[in-house]
Amino acid sequence: MATPTISLDRTDAYDPPAEHVRLREDAPISWVELTDGRRLWVLTRHEDVRTMLGDPRFSSDRRDPRHPNHMPYIGPDHRPQLIEMDPPDHTRLRRSVVGEFTVQRLAALRPRIQEITDKAIDQMLAGQPEADLVEALALPVPSTVISELLGVPYSEHSFFQETSADFVRPDTTPEEKGAAAGRLKAYIAGLVEEKGKSPGDDLLSRQLASGADPEDLGALGFLLLVAGHETTANMISLCVATLLDKRERLSELRDDPKLTVGAVEELLRYFTIAEIGAARLATEDIEIGGVLVRSGQGVLGLTNTANRDPSVFDSPDELDFTRMARNHLAFGFGPHQCLGQNLARIELEIVLATLLRRIPTLRLAVPFEDIPFKVKGPNYGAYELKVAW
Template sequence: MQTASFSTQRVDPYNPPADHVRLQQGGSITQVPWPNTGTIWVVTKHADVRTVLGDARFSSDRALPGHPMNSGGYVTGAQLKQLIEMDPPEHAQHRLRIMGEFTVKKIAAMRPRIEQIVEETIDAMLASGNEADLVEALSLPVPSMVIADLLGVPYEDHGFFQENSATFVDADTPVEGRIAAMGALKKYVGELVQSRVTAPGDDILSRQLAAGADPVELTGLGFLLLIAGHETTANMISLSVAALLDKPELLQQLRDDPSLVPGAVEELLRYFTIADVGHQRLATADIEVAGTMIHAGEAVYAFANVANRDPDVFPEPNAIDFTRGARNHLAFGFGPHQCLGQNLARLELEVVLSAVVRRLPTLRLAVPFGEIPFKEFGPNYGVYQLPVAW
């Protein structure tokens, strides 16, 4: 067992945390110290990460004693469990009810509305002058408005919804401000759910209530959709545009052949793999992974970020190749807890990148790439600001 722990700090904007890379180079699976459990097994190879995430015997229930994400704050019965914290059969029952909202067909039908949102957001950005912070002007507003549409947020409440969403995910906001924004959003979603009990509409909350969802449970799900679908997509928009502006040859590829955009989305998702937490599990049985026996009660951490740089699966993994065909990446996880909204995230990224390439031919960084303030620590990788000009 290694005696040194590891850091999630990213010192190179184009690479996973150096300690994650080091652990992969040291072997497929390694046991290292961990604050809550004493030790944790770190899994780094693509095939082995799939094994861990695909096996429900590696529990996602953070309320279990010994789970690596249980810091002692869970009290049985005092906290409503989220979908991402459930194990079978409970997880399958809850996920099955919501899955129909995120099918490829259902999400594809949202394309015209998402295109409208993106076009109007870019219109507003261009009308503001000849420079902007792309995070504030484009990356945050687009997913916020898309999620607002999904939840059926009335138009007159969009300002409140976007403002508090942006505050909650802004790491620069003091903790007290983020907690206040979270409270305001949870209260708002709860009131929205209650309004749909008596006056159903054409939105995901109304359909889930009709399918038998409990209003309290649905409030938690609505808030989870808001957070999971907002910050991650916003970060990917910012990182993707930053990379294209820093590497103009990549941007030119998309201008020369816009049909490459869907492949570019998959490759950028693989390359950045922005979620550095969330793939932590607790073994509930003795399970062998990569020739190593992980015993029941031991903690496991699956590193999707370095698994997506596994040279056995992705030749020249540190290069960005829009023709790679990287759909087998693990940026959305794998197995029963694979990201519910992945089809929506893909569509938003495709529409945004297509619009940026088409509508902003003179877009450029307003500061040197080295001065962009990247988020060095998790939970989700991204940038704080992205100053651009045109």
């Protein structure tokens, strides 16, 4: 039987690709070839993806050329980041930093995140009654928050935002991606060195004071700097675009702001913007869902279809802000579940609630179908979102 070829590109603004849904219905665990030539197993059901992500026999070490996410820019001298590690190194490093992301510590940041959000909206309203929401709000808020968390000087915000954008852009060549990664890593390494000399009240300084290895901390800082704003910025743009397109959902939130927490959770489930984090490499023969995955074979969990699995979520293709489906996989699952998920939730809740409260006349400035979405690449979002009021 011929190996089917599938694309990971988005084909619809809201729904997973139809071929992914068909796999979930007809062949939920399938050996496929991606359009870039990689061959691997794809998992499409919630239970199977969750099982795979929770099993340490599926490796996250991208230095192995057989790993689905191995990239040419990852050389032998590459310092693994947290998301690229397996136990015991992953366990040790995550345990050392997880205290920075507890619900209690992050709750203390709410007033500052509110200030940052209000300032961005103030600046947006001070201009013409039309703006690109990505540039004016979706990017500045999470980038400022993660910068302050790490202790990045305000003057350096534009450098890291532009360089990280180069790193995650889907049309970036391996050489350009490597160069952008090199610039960011060099910057973070310099920042860690500076914190060692002049510590402040920030994550990097606290980690150094607790004995963190500077090189490990540099890799962690790089990861947090890129992941800490790109995915949240994408979610902000998608949430706002959806609310302005589906006006009945917008009315729900305006009539009952207490639904915001549930709306954020539901929108995370609905869009599942990150796919690349659900890729693993089998380190031994493992049976999953009745299928034998051989040692050395790659596996990709299609979390977009897992989060629309009708055996787990009633009417999964509908937005239901009362669902409170915290068992979704938008932040992954298991030992590598997103470290910054609580921070992302807080930012999304504050941005959406504040935006709807302060700009009640907000509307799309272009038809929804004309919004330039990021249909390729590891993270879904909008390149720009023109709005008016």
